[in-house]
Amino acid sequence: MASLSARLPLPGARGGTAAARARRRRRLRILAFLSPWLAGFGLFFVYPLAATVYFSFTRYNLFTLEYVGLDNYAYLLHDRDAWTAMRNTLWLVAVLVPLRVLFGLGAAQLLTRIKRGAGVLRSVLYLPYLVPPVSATVAFVFLLNPGTGPLPALSARLGIPLPDFFNDAAWAKPGLTLLGLWAVGDVMIIMLAALLNVPASLYEAAAIDGAGAWARFRHITLPTVSPVLAFSAVTGVIETLQYFTQPMVAGKVASGRADLPGVQYSPGYPDGSTLTFPQWLYDQGFRQFNMGYACVLALVMFATAMAFTVFLLRRFRAFAGEEAR
Amino acid sequence: MPTTTTRRLAAAAAAAGLALAAGCTAGGDQSGKGPASGEKQTIEVWHGWSAPHEVKAFQDAVAGFNKAHPNITVKLVNGQTDDRITNAIRGGNPPDVVSSFTTDSVGQWCQSGAWQDLSPRIAKSGLDLNQFPRAVRSYTEYKGTRCAMPLLADAYGLYYNKKLMKGEQPPKTMSELTALARKLTVRSPDGTIKVAGFMPSVQYYEHQVQHLAPQFGVRWLTDDGRANFSGDPAFQAYLKWNKSLIDWYGYDNVKKFLRSMGQEFESSNPFEKGRTAMAVDGEWRTRFIQKEAPGLDYGTAPVPVSDDRASAYGGGFVTGTVIGIPRGARHAPAAWEFVRYLTTDTGALVTFANALGNVPSTIPALSSPGLRLPPQFRTFLDVFKNPNSSTTPPTPNGNDYVVRFEKFTQEEWEPGKVSDLGQALKRLDGEVDDSLKLAGG
Numbered sequence: 001m002a003s004l005s006a007r008l009p010l011p012g013a014r015g016g017t018a019a020a021r022a023r024r025r026r027r028l029r030i031l032a033f034l035s036p037w038l039a040g041f042g043l044f045f046v047y048p049l050a051a052t053v054y055f056s057f058t059r060y061n062l063f064t065l066e067y068v069g070l071d072n073y074a075y076l077l078h079d080r081d082a083w084t085a086m087r088n089t090l091w092l093v094a095v096l097v098p099l100r101v102l103f104g105l106g107a108a109q110l111l112t113r114i115k116r117g118a119g120v121l122r123s124v125l126y127l128p129y130l131v132p133p134v135s136a137t138v139a140f141v142f143l144l145n146p147g148t149g150p151l152p153a154l155s156a157r158l159g160i161p162l163p164d165f166f167n168d169a170a171w172a173k174p175g176l177t178l179l180g181l182w183a184v185g186d187v188m189i190i191m192l193a194a195l196l197n198v199p200a201s202l203y204e205a206a207a208i209d210g211a212g213a214w215a216r217f218r219h220i221t222l223p224t225v226s227p228v229l230a231f232s233a234v235t236g237v238i239e240t241l242q243y244f245t246q247p248m249v250a251g252k253v254a255s256g257r258a259d260l261p262g263v264q265y266s267p268g269y270p271d272g273s274t275l276t277f278p279q280w281l282y283d284q285g286f287r288q289f290n291m292g293y294a295c296v297l298a299l300v301m302f303a304t305a306m307a308f309t310v311f312l313l314r315r316f317r318a319f320a321g322e323e324a325r
Numbered sequence: 326m327p328t329t330t331t332r333r334l335a336a337a338a339a340a341a342g343l344a345l346a347a348g349c350t351a352g353g354d355q356s357g358k359g360p361a362s363g364e365k366q367t368i369e370v371w372h373g374w375s376a377p378h379e380v381k382a383f384q385d386a387v388a389g390f391n392k393a394h395p396n397i398t399v400k401l402v403n404g405q406t407d408d409r410i411t412n413a414i415r416g417g418n419p420p421d422v423v424s425s426f427t428t429d430s431v432g433q434w435c436q437s438g439a440w441q442d443l444s445p446r447i448a449k450s451g452l453d454l455n456q457f458p459r460a461v462r463s464y465t466e467y468k469g470t471r472c473a474m475p476l477l478a479d480a481y482g483l484y485y486n487k488k489l490m491k492g493e494q495p496p497k498t499m500s501e502l503t504a505l506a507r508k509l510t511v512r513s514p515d516g517t518i519k520v521a522g523f524m525p526s527v528q529y530y531e532h533q534v535q536h537l538a539p540q541f542g543v544r545w546l547t548d549d550g551r552a553n554f555s556g557d558p559a560f561q562a563y564l565k566w567n568k569s570l571i572d573w574y575g576y577d578n579v580k581k582f583l584r585s586m587g588q589e590f591e592s593s594n595p596f597e598k599g600r601t602a603m604a605v606d607g608e609w610r611t612r613f614i615q616k617e618a619p620g621l622d623y624g625t626a627p628v629p630v631s632d633d634r635a636s637a638y639g640g641g642f643v644t645g646t647v648i649g650i651p652r653g654a655r656h657a658p659a660a661w662e663f664v665r666y667l668t669t670d671t672g673a674l675v676t677f678a679n680a681l682g683n684v685p686s687t688i689p690a691l692s693s694p695g696l697r698l699p700p701q702f703r704t705f706l707d708v709f710k711n712p713n714s715s716t717t718p719p720t721p722n723g724n725d726y727v728v729r730f731e732k733f734t735q736e737e738w739e740p741g742k743v744s745d746l747g748q749a750l751k752r753l754d755g756e757v758d759d760s761l762k763l764a765g766g
Contacts, residue, residue: 017423059765062415063437075763167584256588266728271736289433
């Protein structure tokens, strides 16, 4: 745009100086229009990010600040809890995100086929998403608790004992995954909107060409909804990397412990299996006041989210390109 | 142009740096400022109690102060958390007095200056700190900086179910406890636990390491503030006692029992339900039993000690609520008058303790005839006064060393994953020391 305006004579412009002034005025106008966004971007993204990087080189307890160079980064290398938290979080990203996308897509696909009672079924599938995460998690832990829950008692009577979700380190993350799948309404609703937007004429043409159900899904449905799949996957990864409330509440309720004077619940019950990266970040920053180290953890989380996002967007672009060919 | 741009960038960077520096040092100390305590003024007091009876208890305790200092109006703000307190101090707009339910952060608050050092005011007032038990004095200061005063306390003891005890007396040593636990345990035919004599696992509610390990005489930190797990044989003695009883029950049986317990602060609590014969708990359990299991016939006693420390029987773990004056308080002299009154006036402490069912935190208040508490409460008053009672020492990163030891016990020791205990404790020492160093300790 700038080069075009430079070539075109502007009203009132006299020679090179007038044109330059006009260009400057035009740039200022554009900047003035952009300024609210720029101010917000600077204030709420650039400044916090720069401050986080700065604090990551300091020992900062909210009151006193001391430059410590790379000490915080060095500590991360042998912080066993941080690596446990990272492994748990990546497990959830690798299992929960794809399952939520697949489950949401499957539920939406089912809803497009159902003629009667679709509205009721939509509501039933969407409602769990509206339940506040704390309430939903508490209810899940109670329902699945072998000592107090009705589901293990019922399944035991039927001769199919349920695993000890939330109390057994091997089953705590699958328990959280079940909880995530139960509240899949958000993914389902955008998948449904995307599926309903696929032109029916494409299916009709494919049917005339003799394409079966799988071929229609593979070559029409998937490419058409791939932007929504990409969106769900990327937002799912970011949300899961920030997974805090559900594992915190599940661990705390399952352990039966309460915060008391002199005693605080340490996240991760049972045996560190529900310790996620954001929980460890919170613990370091707001319980132990290691704000500098918490900033290092925040930067690691930011870098991981960026890496996943770039990877997923590239994969989905490649997928869409392949379909286009 | 490049020069101008560079200058602008430099100016912007300098401005950002100044803003950052200003942000980091917000809430400058005003400890010497504010109107004198004799002038008419209003002080704001933040505390954590929120239940109606608790809020009323605080108001009642403050009533005496209002009579003694009619020029100072006290504005109470209830339901405040440590996070809010820290944020207010950090933002440079704190109240005049703050209190916290936990002693965990005292080290951090004292070290950073977030709570003012009260020593000059204590000296000026001629306040005798010996009216507080030794353990209480230790959890309200850090490395000589006394930034907090004690406001009520908690003490831990052994609760026992008289019916399940079948006439046995409460044990005084750990070997007596172990023998009695085995004797009183009732198992189902498949070996699972129906009634546990005593559940040693750290996962049993208040059987956490900081409540039981001190009975073996552990010293959490060395004199120079380093971790002491591998250096103090008392830790190994505690762990071996814990494991021997767990192995007798069978680890899988213990896990099954623990998973079936329900919530600590509900009527399903296994001690209140008669599923455990003996349990270590805080003094507040007396109130819960009054409310949730009024028919329970129980007694209380000090927690047993290791056999080699029989003379230390009578002590236990103590902790409590702390109160102080934050950095930046606008009416510091009046705030000190309030803190001094509330933490040392026997009438106020007794009113408060009666209403909340907590232990009053001064020695004169502990023997006040005004205390109206259930007979089983006597044990906790005695434990609190006992010179063998102890607490966990403050550090710049709270009770991180306790949390790490607890995790080690729960996740590695109890399931039997540790082959070389000495090496494992050395590793734990290293982790605790690294974490302390991270926090500037």
